[in-house]
Amino acid sequence: MRTRVGIIGAGPAGLLLSHLLHLQGIESVVLEARSRDYVERRQRAGVVEHAVAETLRGAGVGGRMDREGLVHHGIELRFDGRAHHLDFPDLCGREVVIYAQTEIVKDLIARRLADGGKILFESRATAIEDIDTGSPRVRFTDGAAEQVLECDIVVACDGFHGIGRASLPAAVVRTFDKVYPFSWLGILADVPPSCDELIYAHSDRGFALHSMRSEQVSRLYLQVPNGTDTAEWSDERIWDELTARFALADGSWELKRGPITDKSITPMRSFVTEPMRHGSLFLAGDAAHIVPPTGAKGLNLAMHDVMLLAEALTAWDRDGSTTLLDSYSDDALRRVWRAEHFSYRMTTMLHPDPQGGDFERRLQISDLDRIAASRAAATEIAENYTGLPQV
Ligand code: FAD
Ligand code: DHB
Known part of the structure; x- marks a missing residue:
């Protein structure tokens, strides 16, 4: 099998890249280890940055997001029994859309298949070869037989546990890693949200x-110790703990309860790979970097990577120019490090460290107080949360 751009992974990054390339007349094949049903069900992120929403609209795949997504003009920070609202349009002129990653994935798969795109589900890439040449190959298996996809360029959008990152030569790669001493227990519940905007x-x-x-389904998260098993958390224990953590000092707020339909644990990690390209192999999304979810940046960063890459591949396809391909890694990493910093800041500001003491907690409250008191401090949060146009 032969194609111009071989894409590994049908997550949001691989699917959006394949669609953006198609709009420019560039052929690609997407290899996906899992079934269509599996990738369409996987519960993950929910916040879409302004610029990413605009890209989806511009690429003709934002229709359902605009009908069913919820435009949010801010978030609430709750601490010390108090609530503080951040008004994004007032602070930075942008907003975000609440629309689940699973729905973006469904929309992109439907559109690629309607356009005759090739997504090979249940086809696991096993090796990426000859990346030092202009004709790399991806070996993959559909369970029955091993096959080869010959390409001009390979883009690994295969997530944190894929084979893309490990296929870069060890001598050229540097990684940066931080594991946090807590995880998130996430639930989906069939109950109307108890608030109009997200509460951190x-x-x-x-x-x-x-x-x-x-309007009918809530998504909530609780900080839990690493190694927590969802079996330790009955529905009642989850609702009781959420109620206690969201409580306001004046007792003026109530959390609505309902049937829990999904429980999962997300470990918290920061991770960056440099560079994000070697020869004809490019990395995008979680294959190259991970952020803890507190800043809602994982999905958005993955989308920004492939927005850059689609532009670079279009210039290369049109007139053979490699200028943007050559600067891809540096260009992407500037945004990656900004998002890493913001996610680290939100995480360390909002999660009491189980090994930390009262000193650290007072610093956290002081940081939150500063955001509540200062327009400059609040603007810094708003600009990063809604997504910086330029990094
Ligand atoms: P992925 O979505 O991981 O897609 C990679 C795809 O590659 C997968 O479909 C995988 O099956 C496929 N694949 C892997 N190996 C191979 C192979 N060898 N061959 C073929 N296919 C392969 N972010 C937030 O902002 N908020 C959240 O609440 C949040 N929750 C998360 C919860 C979990 C459990 C995880 C794992 C991530 C979460 N994230 C969250 C992060 C966000 O979902 C990711 O940043 C986003 O999915 C990245 O998209 P991606 O396309 O780069 O990778
Ligand atoms: C969601 C996840 C996040 O990590 C976040 O910061 C905000 C919202 C969500 O799943 O809706």
């Missing part, structure tokens, strides 16, 4: 986040 709550009992998927 700091409490002595731990962090909690109230998000949503629709």
Whole structure:
């Protein structure tokens, strides 16, 4: 099998890249280890930055997002029993859209298949070869037989556990890693959200986040110790703990409860690979970098990587120019490090460290107080959260 751009992984990064290339008349094949049903069900992120939403609209795949997504003009920070609202349009002129990653994936798969695109589900890439040449190959298996995809360029969008990153020569790669001493227990519940905007709550009992998927479905997260098993958390224990962590000192707020339909654990990690390209192999999304979810940046960063790459591949396809391909890694890494810093800041500001003491907690409250008191401090959060146009 032969194609111009071989893409490994049908997550949001691989699918958007394949679609953006198609719009420019550039052929690609997407290899995906899992089934279509599996990738369309996997529960993950929910916040779409302004610029990413604009890209989806511009590429003709934002229709359902605009009908069913929820435009949010801010977030609430809760700490010390108090609530502080950040008004994004007032602070930075942008907003975000709440629309689940699973829905973006469904929209992109439907559009690629309607356009005659090739997504090979249940086809696991096993090796990437000859990346020092202009004709790399991807070996893959569909369970029955091993096959070869010959390409001009390979883009690994195969997530943190894929084979893309490991296929870069060890001598040229540097990685940066931080593992946090806590995880998130995430739930989906069939209950209308108890708030109009997302609530990020700091409490002595731990962090909690109230998000949503629709007018009828809530998504909530609790900070839990690493190694936690969802079996330790009954529905009642989860609701009780969420209620305690979101409580306001004046008792003026109530959390609605409902049937929990999904429980999962997300470990918290920061990770960056440099460079994001070697020869004819490019990395994009979680294959190259991970952020802890507190800044809602993982999905958005993955989309920004492939937006850059689509532009670079278009210039290369049109007139053979490699200028943008050559600067891809540096260009992408500038945004990656900004998002790494913001995600680290939000994480360390909002999660009491189980090994930390009262000194660290007072610093966290002081940082949050500063955001509540200062327009400059609040603007810094708003600009990063809604996505910086230029990094
Ligand atoms: P992925 O979505 O991981 O897609 C990679 C694809 O490659 C997968 O479909 C995988 O099956 C496929 N693949 C892997 N190996 C191979 C192979 N060898 N051959 C073929 N295919 C392969 N971010 C947030 O902002 N908020 C959140 O709440 C949040 N929660 C998360 C929860 C979990 C459990 C995880 C894992 C991530 C979460 N994230 C969250 C991060 C966000 O979902 C990711 O940043 C985003 O999915 C990155 O997209 P991607 O396309 O780069 O990678
Ligand atoms: C969601 C996830 C996040 O990590 C976040 O910061 C905000 C919202 C969500 O799943 O809705």
